[in-house]
Amino acid sequence: MNFRLRELRKLLAKNDLDAILVSSLSNIVYLTNFSEFSTLDRDAYLLITKTKQYIFTHGIYKEAVEKQVPHFELRAIKRETPITKTIRTIIEEQSITRLGFEAFDLKITEYEQLTKQINKKILIPTDMVNKIRIVKSPDETEKIHKACALGDKAFTFILKKMKPGITEKALAFELEFYIKNRGADISFPPIVAFDANASQPHHVPTNVKLKRNSLVLFDFGVKLDNYCSDMTRTVFFGKVTKKQKIVYNTVLAAQQQAIDFINEELKLKKELKASDVDKRAREYTVSQEFPTMPHSLGHGIGIEVHEAPRLTSFSQETLTECMVFSIEPGIYLPEEFGVRIEDLFVVKNDSLVQLTNAPKKLIELKI
């Protein structure tokens, strides 16, 4: 944690900021390693100055924060002492004239409360904590890798649970149960989609029953020790049709196109634009006369299941050493079916290392 604060303070200096107010929950988890705040309410803020770090939270978290975040000064959020006044006092005491804040996270109402106490002019929007998080430490990559490994096991498990008549909901529940029973959490509600339902990339599992000779898409992730995994596999319960096979192999080839492109560029030590990777896979599927994906090719992952870098056609980001991201091309044919294949990768020593390891060759399950 101290390393992270040191990095942050270096960036503060570089950006000529005296301090930063952190409101984003994932950034709070990153900087404190404390992950017990609710995702439903605004339970905490951090204020990190050149010399001190403060955590503002409600009385109900006092005991846990004192124990688990001892290196932060705790200031209770109370009606009588609103956080905005406490911040103003600190600003005055430490002569802060440029205070970073997370405009991508802070709400208008919060900003208005803040600017009742603090001069707007000292508030500078910044996403510097996210910028630090984009590059993973070996420890973070290891955590993601462990989450991926449990995801791989969950995939092996779920294939055994497939039987005629089982519903999408039941399979999603089995996945969730498997993961949680092993002390982990899910990184998002699992997607299980049969046949035409798989043409909706974010299909929510229903009570439809599994029939013989069906396509089944699984998209799920594990959260272990605060870090997420994410993977998608499309399998066939029985016989694959000729068209499904062509689509499957096209998606697999599109993923390989992206992987090869990244490896080539890294080898040549070229600047690797995330948008070019998206373009490569997207153009490949279109060249095979399939519709373009209604989603991006991939996304960074870590404490959040979706974070920087974004592999989209309009991304401004460059993929560099120690970034972890998904590559997940898909082809969606409305009213027919959809295929998506998703793996996580890390850039290590100028090449791409795959973190998810479930099999990718077309699976026709015996029924």
Next chain:
Amino acid sequence: MNFRLRELRKLLAKNDLDAILVSSLSNIVYLTNFSEFSTLDRDAYLLITKTKQYIFTHGIYKEAVEKQVPHFELRAIKRETPITKTIRTIIEEQSITRLGFEAFDLKITEYEQLTKQINKKILIPTDMVNKIRIVKSPDETEKIHKACALGDKAFTFILKKMKPGITEKALAFELEFYIKNRGADISFPPIVAFDANASQPHHVPTNVKLKRNSLVLFDFGVKLDNYCSDMTRTVFFGKVTKKQKIVYNTVLAAQQQAIDFINEELKLKKELKASDVDKRAREYTVSQEFPTMPHSLGHGIGIEVHEAPRLTSFSQETLTECMVFSIEPGIYLPEEFGVRIEDLFVVKNDSLVQLTNAPKKLIELKI
């Protein structure tokens, strides 16, 4: 749904607004009945004008939204056609000069994107959808009641699962499994706390093992058909100590104080301030020489587990017919134990009806 839109349009007229931009996910669920958007990303906005209603979302939700939200005009969010430009066009076409927006939900960055296209002066902060949601329809109350009934059953179930050596985590998982296995969801991660851990109101379950003669606090909720329940019970696995018994009965009496106070005021047709209810229960526990609660006495509940009205000392709200809320006093003795008892209530025909029905008299489980 159409009734809700009609109510909203009445409020628009009353507030002299031409339209409202809805960004809050729970308000989107309320107005569309569509609950498949991710809670992790910003996936949708609604724009409701005097005559039309629009839903803005990503391509990945197109098929689901077209099927399930046919009464809204779907406008895809794309890089090429950012939602802010689409909104500007609608504003111009329909001569909108006062547009409500949800300042409590919209982020600074989103607001800045919006005001690049739209004159700031036409944007008026409003929480009118939340204001509508504070009063529940019979249908909504019925849904909450059903969620409560499943919660009651889960409580009966979990008491049977208690045995020496079982961990807080395992009990929390059993609760979650029980609820999800019945086709419902949890409204938040269950809290299970043994002995001293119960002195933290938001304790996160650990691997500590249950011992004989322990206090066990359960705080959990069910989400069924988009509506939440919430309940807390504190039970004793074995013998209760004299002190624990006094604390338990004080908490129970504090809840009864609040209930009686509400019923008396309602009977007298008095204006019932939420802050006065908090005060009554809080002062009672303090009068018994216990510390004041580090949390509010209660909260409204519905699509969100925490919503208006708030039963706090600084609440400005009045409790009226058809509001649903929790009453959950607690006494927390650091390093010793904590007791909280929470039930949900609805105001019906000028009296309080309890929606949760698990037993409240002190339970000493046989071991």
